[in-house]
Ligand SMILES: [Ca+2]
């Protein structure tokens with residue numbers, strides 16, 4: 012017990028001393044302006060020396076930084092260099108410590124004209140282990156691209172647009188980075204998103220990405236957590252004029268390893284159809300007209316799909332729900348005739364099921380479909396149809 016306590020105090024005081032040192036002895040910081048895509052060859056001579064560079068992004072696209080050195084000096088590199096990248100307010104946004112080999116960062120995706128600072132310093136504060144006098148070759152490369160995210164896009168307001176039928180590439184530059192995209196739906200139908208991991212490296216992916224999809228009112232439509240492989244998302248049936256927002260982030264906790272610098276590709280496609288339940292329908296008044304067979308899906312525990320039809324004649328109607336095979340989850344079906352306040356039928360089902368109700372000519376029939384909380388059949392495609400039941404008895408009597 013006593014030993015543990017002591018060591019904690021030791022660590023804390025060491026840390027404090029470190030901070031104090033930093034405050035007292037101002038590091039030897041040299042600022043130099045550099046031009047993208049041009050090498051600068053410099054070295055560190057003192058253990059406190061920080062070579063700071065300032066540059067501006069010269070084109071729309073993505074960027075990376077390379078640090079190289081003469082291979083024959085490998086032994087003199089010792090514990091290597093630390094590279095840090097700062098934004099225009101000198102806020103640190105990227106850091107890699109102990110670079111001892113030829114090195115290339117992941118891709119950054121700063122907007123054009125963005126001011127970026129880069130610092131190179133010794134990875135250790137000790138004189139013995141610093142890469143003293145070893146010339147390094149630093150280059151801030153820029154690559155022109157239209158299909159790459161532009162940082163900063165850490166909120167809805169700066170969401171990068173993905174056009175339906177196209178894709179965008181991006182990455183999380185640190186564990187706090189979030190990437191927002193918007194996709195504008197220009198026809199009734201369903202939108203499908205797919206997420207692909209480019210340069211798959213299991214070690215770097217850690218706990219993976221969290222992806223959330225919101226509608227234009229910023230209500231959550233669907234989410235998927237800990238994504239560690241290429242993933243397709245459920246069909247999102249949306250009316251023309253809807254917008255969907257996609258938020259990509261790492262899990263916000265120290266316990267989780269963020270997939271930093273791992274490039275991903277987010278693709279959006281739109282299929283025009285009037286055979287789908289449109290997702291703007293969380294109320295009786297916005298119920299989808301049921302004609303022929305309509306398909307749909309339950310996107311989350313809160314999703315409710317409403318359908319309606321008008322009885323063409325008095326009699327019985329058979330409503331059939333087809334949930335497909337091996338459904339993992341349960342549907343709640345409620346049917347209302349004329350009166351929205353009271354269901355004439357309430358059932359739960361996993362598998363295909365038909366329901367028969369009576370209605371008089373001209374009466375409205377509503378079908379309310381949702382998941383059962385905690386075990387909703389999220390993302391599963393169902394289809395729904397109805398037909399009038401023929402009165403067989405009468406026919407026999409007439410014969
Ligand atoms: Ca990003």
Ligand SMILES: [Ca+2]
Pocket residue numbers: 162163164165188189190191
């Ligand atoms: Ca971002």
Ligand SMILES: [Ca+2]
Pocket residue numbers: 288290307308309310314315316
């Ligand atoms: Ca739905």
